[in-house]
Amino acid sequence: MRVSILRQKSPESEPYREIFEYDGSSDNSVAGVLDHINYNDDIVDINGRRTDRIGWECSCLQGICGACAMVINGVPALACETFVRDLKGEEIDIRPLRKYPVIHDLIVDRKSIHENLRQTDIYIGEYQPSDKVGHEQQYIAAKCLKCGLCLEVCPNYVNGKKFFGAVFANDCYLVAARNRSKSKDIVGMYSRHFGGECSKSLSCMDVCPMKIPTIASMAWLNRK
């Protein structure tokens, strides 16, 4: 099986494509495929030319840390829970998330996700629940990985602009629901950085590894 990867040596350099041969198991995840290709005396492309090892990131390898977010056959997903057996076609196409600056190969700089939340003071501070219900929704919202898949797929999100996307909306919901004294400020932030510009394609919900129902967060915040 062929594995085509969009690579880039450094933040400043030009991207290029390289194709590798994969002869491992189809039960492997794409993370496993990358490890398999990298783990050789010499790493060579499909034409036998020696090249550098492929840069990518991981930590938990079980879908709960978000490190290995990338685009696989056109779909933003976590490499550790995307399996070769489930992919169609004779070639796996892999590229880095494109909404963030590339650092090296499949490693991108997602610091803007944290930066946006920091600059807008999205923290609970003190637990003073807004209402008794919604525990399950808060539990799921707090599982957000900050992996950035929701922003990758979002038609409205552009890195560095004022629309902060689903990841922001869900944290806004979590804070406002768990601290009523901040509710008003948070709803203001939400309106400024989300509410007005979301075109409601809701593709963010399809790609979310934690299946966070962003629409429920939006509905709650819109009511406030």
Place this chain on the structure above:
Amino acid sequence: MKRVLVIGSGISGMACAVRCAHHGVHVTLVSPDPSERSQSVMAAGGINAVIAEHEAGDSVACHIEDTLKGGCRLGGEKAVTGLCGHAEEILKMLVGIGTVFSVDKLGQPLRRAFGGQTYKRTYYCGASTGKQIVSALIMEVRRFEAAGLIERRLRCCFHSALIHDGVCYGALLYDETLDKPEAVYADAVVMGTGGQNALFGKTTGSTQCDGYAEGRLFMQGAALKNLEFIQYHPTTLETAQKRMLISEAARGEGGRLFFERDGKRIYFMEEKYGDRGNLMTRDVISREIGAVKEQVFLDISFLGKKTIDERLPEVRDVCAKYGSLDVYIQPIPVEPSVHFFMGGLAVHLNHETNIRNLFAVGECASMYHGANRLGGNSLLAAMYSGGVAADEIADRPGVGSAPDFSDFISLECERMEKRQSADSPFPVMYIRDMLADSMRERMGIVRDENSLDEGIKDADYYLSVAGRLRYDSSVKRYTNYSLTGILTLARAALECARFRKESRGAHYRSDHTQMSEEYGAATIITFDDGKYSVRLDKEREYES
């Protein structure tokens, strides 16, 4: 203003940073990756605490006793008393910052029963307690970032500590964004770098917890403690890249362990230990599975779809996703896997190492769990240790001006440059994998003098070649410069296991199968210019 450098941003590192900030101490919180990727997010079970509304009969004294007993009397009594005595305060703090605990109709946190404990005292957040605590702490850190008291540095790796005459003045970091080393000076350095997974290759934990910081600090004069005590989880599902934990709940609900011989199922745990055989402690089951020559399976299929869907959905999903298994009809092939390290940097009650102003917290510090850890105590210890270190640091006068480290720094930079200029395709991971294979075989669940001697020979060989080889420089610099520290740590762990000629808790020696009074103290190992010295802490130096 006093300045602290916290290295590692999982639960223990964040707990320390937040508490320092509360005291008005400035924190630089350093990690290669955001906190969302720390191993802390993988802790599922819960956090132990005896609170005012405890289960009838329970008490802090009982929590202390269970912890000391679980640790086979090697967890220091004073330390454990502090840990358990502060558990209620910690739980309240976590609730207070908005952690989404599972709660009853009145909004009170729910508790569940956990192995090795006399009463129900484990508070939890569904099946993702660690993740929920991490999410809450990240927000709390953010609050102090806004106040200018915490500064996060991402994509920064620990390289070495800046130590002079037994005092730590800061650390040399490698900044991946700027692609260069940077010395950061501070009044105190706190290590919260997690466990030593890389010694064993595939484990249940994060690939990022490699033990390098412990190994490197050991080489710089820090004492390590109890490295022979490594907790195995008996039931994990092997995949190409890691071992997926199959929760104890699977056996709690009635799951049965068996192997097949001549077409017949042998329920070996039940045959040996009776009806409750499948619920024996983690170390006993791990050893029994290890002793079986055939593949061992865990069967839950007979529980029926309804029970599995209601009680064990995570087990069902992990098996389907990572093992292509249908647990409604198929048994799960299981193997024990390294799960938690009770050993680590030796620290005093205030979490300071033998090097002044160098602290260690969380799993990289060895303190409360003795020879074995109770479920629910690791999250508690991560929170508590971070707080203890912060209180101590806040109470102390600042360190003053640092001596000149420029010679040390330029030497280390030179070494890094040399490594980087190598034109070799050889991956460091080859040596890491050889080490892991050796460690699994020589220092597995059951050890003896011969196997440990062989392990030491292997580690010495890898150490002797590691410095001479040239490595692929297209990978992260950290990957290459961390190798020697990891190998040295492995060598030290083998040395500790060889030294302890008894069986206690998670350390089982087939040539010394009984617990021995003589070894009723912690193992301390130090390193001096290539020489490893091991002793028992009979004077209880590290219990004060």
